[in-house]
Amino acid sequence: MNPLQAPIVQGWCPGALRPMQSGDGLVVRVRPRGGRLTPDQARGIAQLAAVHGNGLIDLSNRANVQLRGVTEASHPALIDGLRGLDLIDTDAEDEARRNIIVSPFWTEGDGSQEIAAALAQALSAPHAPNLPGKFGFVVDTAVQPVLRDVSADIWLETGAEGLLLATPGPLAKPVTIETAVPAAIALAHWFIAQGGVTEGRGRMANLLKHCALPEDFTTPRRPAVARPTPGMQPQGQLVGFEFGQMPYETLAALADLGPLRITPWRMLLIENLTDAPHIPGVITQPDDPMLRVIACTGAPGCLQAHAATRPLARALAPKLTETLHVSGCAKGCAYPTAAPLTLTATPTGFCLIRNGTASGTLLREGLCAADLIETNILNEFP
Numbered sequence: 001m002n003p004l005q006a007p008i009v010q011g012w013c014p015g016a017l018r019p020m021q022s023g024d025g026l027v028v029r030v031r032p033r034g035g036r037l038t039p040d041q042a043r044g045i046a047q048l049a050a051v052h053g054n055g056l057i058d059l060s061n062r063a064n065v066q067l068r069g070v071t072e073a074s075h076p077a078l079i080d081g082l083r084g085l086d087l088i089d090t091d092a093e094d095e096a097r098r099n100i101i102v103s104p105f106w107t108e109g110d111g112s113q114e115i116a117a118a119l120a121q122a123l124s125a126p127h128a129p130n131l132p133g134k135f136g137f138v139v140d141t142a143v144q145p146v147l148r149d150v151s152a153d154i155w156l157e158t159g160a161e162g163l164l165l166a167t168p169g170p171l172a173k174p175v176t177i178e179t180a181v182p183a184a185i186a187l188a189h190w191f192i193a194q195g196g197v198t199e200g201r202g203r204m205a206n207l208l209k210h211c212a213l214p215e216d217f218t219t220p221r222r223p224a225v226a227r228p229t230p231g232m233q234p235q236g237q238l239v240g241f242e243f244g245q246m247p248y249e250t251l252a253a254l255a256d257l258g259p260l261r262i263t264p265w266r267m268l269l270i271e272n273l274t275d276a277p278h279i280p281g282v283i284t285q286p287d288d289p290m291l292r293v294i295a296c297t298g299a300p301g302c303l304q305a306h307a308a309t310r311p312l313a314r315a316l317a318p319k320l321t322e323t324l325h326v327s328g329c330a331k332g333c334a335y336p337t338a339a340p341l342t343l344t345a346t347p348t349g350f351c352l353i354r355n356g357t358a359s360g361t362l363l364r365e366g367l368c369a370a371d372l373i374e375t376n377i378l379n380e381f382p
């Protein structure tokens with residue numbers, strides 16, 4: 001019997017107005033407009049996390065900022081504080097639809113921020129498509145697109161000869177800066193009309209398994225590029241965090257350095273900063289071993305987890321030569337795509353998966369954390 005039990009799939013992502021219960025309280029997800037926080041907003045989130053949450057702040061793979069450990073009692077005051085920072089939508093429905101990841105490498109005048117703002121506005125308009133909670137958009141319209149591999153459904157991205165409208169897959173359709181947003185909204189309506197939504201759920205990749213794209217999607221997309229690593233970028237310093245999590249003091253310290261751009265790689269870009277910051281817990285070196293491991297919240301912070309994940313990932317990091325994903329269950333929240341190595345917790349120990357997702361084909365099962373740490377078992381599978 002496969003020990004990977006089917007996880008509970010919620011079918012929606014937490015928001016600020018509609019938080020999700022976790023093992024350490026409510027998870028409140030803030031969606032910064034244009035993927036950017038001003039210093040005042042970042043400082044404000046840090047203070048609110050300290051006062052109304054447990055002080056821990058996550059960066060999500062949807063380029064959002066999550067406050068953890070919020071209670072039913074503290075949630076209303078937290079929302080008031082976030083509203084004062086201009087980080088709250090009109091209602092939970094608008095918030096859920098505004099699921100937009102923006103390339104952190106945009107520059108003034110390249111249109112990225114304008115497209116993202118227009119898309120957000122279109123998604124909250126009266127006749128906006130009624131999309132499932134996990135349906136997401138990408139605005140990757142800087143010189144070099146970098147977000148082809150993120151979890152999303154519709155992309156607006158830079159192609160070889162101009163802007164493109166794309167879905168998961170190799171082909172796209174040319175658009176202009178003026179037609180980009182209307183074309184993205186039209187494609188979202190097409191997704192619904194083709195039966196992409198069932199019981200409030202649905203993703204474009206699933207629809208495209210049995211439904212062809214409109215025939216004007218004939219332009220090849222540019223190939224995916226490697227995930228960026230911490231260091232200097234033309235727009236500022238890119239910095240990482242162990243498991244994409246930081247205490248509120250770290251965010252407050254970063255806010256003093258400049259505006260922050262949120263990335264889907266659980267890193268932040270500090271605008272216009274030329275020297276690497278020296279802040280405890282902030283990863284500035286591309287070869288830091290902690291960048292080789294990805295781990296979800298795990299036990300006890302997640303109610304679905306079968307084991308703790310982060311202590312194991314931390315212990316294994318120095319031994320690794322390739323990326324390892326440690327998942328508390330088969331859902332694989334922290335890394336929905338295939339990783340070179342994955343350890344998925346089950347009620348009977350960890351399962352090892354090679355080049356797969358957290359619910360992929362098992363190579364070994366029943367592994368215990370202590371044996372994994374003491375032996376070289378992970379490096380025995382080419």
Ligand code: SF4
Pocket residue numbers: 007296297298299302303304305306327328329330331332333334
């Ligand atoms: S993958 Fe991790 S965070 Fe997601 S539900 Fe499973 S245990 Fe929880």
